[in-house]
Amino acid sequence: xxxxxxxxLVYPNIIHDTQYYEEMxxxxxxxxxxxxxxxxxxxxGFIHLGNLYGALADERVAHQSGGxxxxxxxxxDEKRKVEGAVETIISVFDYFKIRFDEGAExxxxxxxxxxxxxxxxxxxxxxxxxxxxxxxxxxxxxxxEDLNAIREKQTEMNVGTGYYGEWAxxxxxxxxxxxxxxxxxxxxxxxxxxxxxxxxxxxxxxxxKGDIVVTENNMDAVLIKNDGIxxxxxxxxxxxxxxxxxxxxxxEEWLGTLNIHxxxxxxxxxxxxxxxxxxxxxKIDETGTKRKxxxxxxxxxxxxxxxxxxxxxxAVKIYLMTILNWNFxxxxxxxxxxxxxxxKFSLDKMGQSGTLFDLEKLNNICKTYLAKFSLxxxxxxxxxxxxxxxKEDYDVYFGNExxxxxILTLGMGLNLKKRRKDYINASQILExxxxxxxxxxxxxDEYRFxxxxxxxxxxxxxxxxxxxxxxxxxFEKVKMIGERYGFIADMKAYKANPEMYRGxxxxxxxxxxxxxxxxxxxxxxxxxMQILGEKTCSKRLQDAMQEL
RNA sequence: GGCCUGUUGGUGAAGCGGUUCAACACAUCGCCCUCUCAAGGCGACAUUCACGGGUUCGAUUCCCGUACAGGCUACCA
Numbered sequence: 001x002x003x004x005x006x007x008x009l010v011y012p013n014i015i016h017d018t019q020y021y022e023e024m025x026x027x028x029x030x031x032x033x034x035x036x037x038x039x040x041x042x043x044x045g046f047i048h049l050g051n052l053y054g055a056l057a058d059e060r061v062a063h064q065s066g067g068x069x070x071x072x073x074x075x076x077d078e079k080r081k082v083e084g085a086v087e088t089i090i091s092v093f094d095y096f097k098i099r100f101d102e103g104a105e106x107x108x109x110x111x112x113x114x115x116x117x118x119x120x121x122x123x124x125x126x127x128x129x130x131x132x133x134x135x136x137x138x139x140x141x142x143x144x145e146d147l148n149a150i151r152e153k154q155t156e157m158n159v160g161t162g163y164y165g166e167w168a169x170x171x172x173x174x175x176x177x178x179x180x181x182x183x184x185x186x187x188x189x190x191x192x193x194x195x196x197x198x199x200x201x202x203x204x205x206x207x208x209k210g211d212i213v214v215t216e217n218n219m220d221a222v223l224i225k226n227d228g229i230x231x232x233x234x235x236x237x238x239x240x241x242x243x244x245x246x247x248x249x250x251x252e253e254w255l256g257t258l259n260i261h262x263x264x265x266x267x268x269x270x271x272x273x274x275x276x277x278x279x280x281x282x283k284i285d286e287t288g289t290k291r292k293x294x295x296x297x298x299x300x301x302x303x304x305x306x307x308x309x310x311x312x313x314x315a316v317k318i319y320l321m322t323i324l325n326w327n328f329x330x331x332x333x334x335x336x337x338x339x340x341x342x343x344k345f346s347l348d349k350m351g352q353s354g355t356l357f358d359l360e361k362l363n364n365i366c367k368t369y370l371a372k373f374s375l376x377x378x379x380x381x382x383x384x385x386x387x388x389x390x391k392e393d394y395d396v397y398f399g400n401e402x403x404x405x406x407i408l409t410l411g412m413g414l415n416l417k418k419r420r421k422d423y424i425n426a427s428q429i430l431e432x433x434x435x436x437x438x439x440x441x442x443x444x445d446e447y448r449f450x451x452x453x454x455x456x457x458x459x460x461x462x463x464x465x466x467x468x469x470x471x472x473x474x475f476e477k478v479k480m481i482g483e484r485y486g487f488i489a490d491m492k493a494y495k496a497n498p499e500m501y502r503g504x505x506x507x508x509x510x511x512x513x514x515x516x517x518x519x520x521x522x523x524x525x526x527x528x529m530q531i532l533g534e535k536t537c538s539k540r541l542q543d544a545m546q547e548l
Numbered sequence: 549g550g551c552c553u554g555u556u557g558g559u560g561a562a563g564c565g566g567u568u569c570a571a572c573a574c575a576u577c578g579c580c581c582u583c584u585c586a587a588g589g590c591g592a593c594a595u596u597c598a599c600g601g602g603u604u605c606g607a608u609u610c611c612c613g614u615a616c617a618g619g620c621u622a623c624c625a
Contacts, residue, residue: 042625077624144623160550161621189623198551215551225623232625255552256620279554280619322573326561329573351561358559361574371587413587420586475583482583491582509583521585 006175007133009182010190014122014129021123025112025242034067036246038103040239042074045085047092047303049320049357050251050281056320057278058249059098060345067246071103072239073116076229092303096313112243117235124230127238127268128190128223136267137223139188140170141181164194164218171220187226194218196263204258207247207276207347217259233257237264245273249347252277276347281323282356310385310426311362314340315369319362325349336372367421371412378408378423385426396439397430406531407436410523420523435517436531444519447511449503451548457481457511462541467534471526482508515544 028036037058041051062069071093073086090105102110114120131137140163142150147163154161171193181188196216204214223234230238240248254261255277265272306316321340322329327349335342373381379401386394397404411433413420423429434440447454464477479489486502488494494504510520516537522528529537 040625044625074625080624140623142623147623155549158549187623191623209553213552219621222623227623229623231623251619252553253619253625258552277553282618323560326572329560330562330571333573352554355561356559358574361560364574411586416587418587422586478583489583504583506583513584519585523585525583 001135001175003135004133006138006178007129009175009179010132010139010188011125011129014126016122016126018127018130021126021242025244028068028244030068031066033065034246035061035065036068036070036244037062037249038070038072038240038243038245040072040074040236041089042077042080043082043085043089044080045082045088047089049303049306052092052096052098052303052316053281053320053324054249054251054278055093055098056317057276057324057345057347057350060341061247061249061347062101063099063341064345068101069099070110070112070243071100071106071115072243073104074232074235075116075118076225076232076235078227078229088304092307095307096303096317117239118229120235120239121228121230123242124224124234124238125228128230128234131192131223131267132190135193137190137192138170138173139178139182140168140191140220140222141178141186141188142170163191163220168220189222189226190224191220192223192260192264192267194220194260194263196259204262204275207249207274208279208350209252209255209277209352212255214259214262217263219260221257221260223264233260233264236261237268237270240273241265241268241270247274247276247347249276249278251280253280279351279355306425308389309428310389312366312369312381312425315366316362318369319365321345322361322365323351323355326351363424366424370423371419371421373412375405375408375412375414378412379404382426382429386430389427390430393439396437403436403531407433410527410531413523422523435519435522436528438536441518445514445521447514449507449511453485454511455545455548456485457508458515458541458545460484461512462538462545465537465541467529467537471524474526474529478508478512479505516540 030036039051039055039058041047059069061067071090073089075081086105093100100106102108102112102115104113104115106115109115128137132139142163146169150163150167150169151161154167168191170191194217196218198215198218200216202214202216203211206212221233222231224230236248239245258275258277262272307313317340318332321343322332325343325345328343328345331343332338370378383398386397409415411420411422411429413422422432430440434442460481461478464481465474469477482503482505483489485508487504487508488501489505491504491506494501509525513522513525514520516525516529516532532540
């Protein structure tokens with residue numbers, strides 16, 4: 001068979017040879033040791049924590065080595081394409097401050113584009129044509145029904161499914177057979193002529209997993225789909241070669257098809273990049289089983305979700321770093337004020353088994369991170385969040401900045417020896433300061449004592465309270481009221497013999513606290529009342545008594 | 549079904565043949581401090597590293613099986 005003739009028959013309009021593209025995309029002139037990494041999302045419009053997990057690793061390795069990190073859009077699957085998805089991807093990565101050096105929609109774009117795979121169709125076809133001309137690939141005219149029929153038969157006969165060996169019906173078709181179909185205008189795909197023997201295994205070194213076993217490939221995988229667009233496998237080989245990627249970092253779901261990729265690089269005569277397969281991020285679902293994060297099932301893991309809750313992007317990155325490299329956490333403990341970028345990230349310090357996403361840990365990291373903020377930083381952070389998601393409430397919070405300052409000073413524990421760690425994310429902060437604003441305050445807790453007592457305590461308190469009292473005087477008054485009703489002021493004495501008293505000052509304070517704030521727990525009540533002001537306090541006491 | 553990867557406490561995880569073999573962090577619990585909460589301090593929390601064999605003077609660490617989990621097995625990525 002004259003493969004050269006076949007190639008011209010299949011791709012009559014491809015005029016360049018592969019050399020043309022090799023010259024168009026010459027080697028990057030990078031210093032020794034500089035790595036080139038890429039992220040290649042498909043534009044489904046959905047980015048979740050797992051994507052950011054990988055992206056952060058990519059970005060660190062590239063930039064830490066003085067290399068290049070670029071964004072390539074894998075828009076090869078028309079069916080899954082979502083409008084505006086690329087914009088979402090860019091904006092999310094921008095929010096998390098993941099910087100690209102080149103790529104789709106990045107300025108400057110870079111010299112290795114286009115970075116949308118659909119725009120590279122001719123490049124892929126040129127390489128496909130070369131493979132056909134060398135007898136390493138061939139056209140296949142099987143329809144979906146043909147393929148289904150083959151699969152059914154294979155299942156029935158209990159042999160492995162797939163297009164391979166004698167099942168690969170177009171593998172040894174004659175020139176005439178192909179010519180006839182083409183003349184009829186029938187659509188076709190280009191498949192690789194797999195030469196591997198699945199009985200033969202090799203070990204392959206993965207940058208994360210170490211030595212792994214790779215079985216030779218015998219599947220005649222599709223390279224170019226019938227719309228002229230490549231499959232992931234082919235696009236990966238061509239693009240990462242032409243764009244000079246040095247490390248292919250991707251999820252371990254690709255381990256299964258690594259053999260195809262290896263064979264492709266070999267067929268094409270390309271130098272093999274290094275590979276690093278990351279473990280997938282897992283979650284426990286309702287049934288109590290561990291499973292991979294899924295776009296469909298776990299919308300709450302969407303990065304947009306965290307953004308809307310106002311999780312601080314840097315804190316999320318810190319969390320991701322702790323699960324990315326096991327030695328990061330201890331390093332960060334020792335260098336609490338250092339920037340993430342100062343940490344020496346390494347691929348061989350990544351975990352081997354599926355990591356479970358841990359919201360508690362994320363929250364804890366957020367708390368300690370926000371506890372480092374100054375008042376100004378905290379206000380700026382809130383301001384951004386409110387402007388984006390609660391614009392209508394902006395004036396309530398920022399109309400009286402002095403009040404907000406006092407609220408945050410108390411809430412953050414700015415005047416304490418050790419800061420409070422109450423705040424996790426912006427929306428949770430707004431919720432916890434709602435009690436200071438009549439517009440947002442809600443009744444969260446109920447009184448634990450009978451109405452008469454509550455009424456008496458509140459009335460006595462209102463009579464005794466003076467806005468000008470200092471914290472001590474204020475508390476003395478509360479104690480006095482308590483003793484009047486059998487609640488002891490001495491906590492030690494109370495704890496020693498709780499049965500001897502009706503209760504303690506803490507119970508009295510709780511009643512007042514609920515009346516004022518609507519909840520039984522809060523930072524220092526006296527300070528809260530100072531912030532609220534005399535009028536608001538007496539109104540709230542009045543209302544509380546009325547509602548009994 | 550086939551192929552690949554993994555399996556240390558509630559979670560993340562260190563440990564790579566014996567000299568702290570179970571570090572550290574989160575969570576949980578207890579005590580202290582304390583008008584509540586938060587923060588902070590102190591302490592508890594795997595006689596055991598999925599299971600069964602083997603190699604060895606000796607294995608969580610090496611080998612082989614089994615079980616379980618996850619992934620791949622598309623003209624999806």
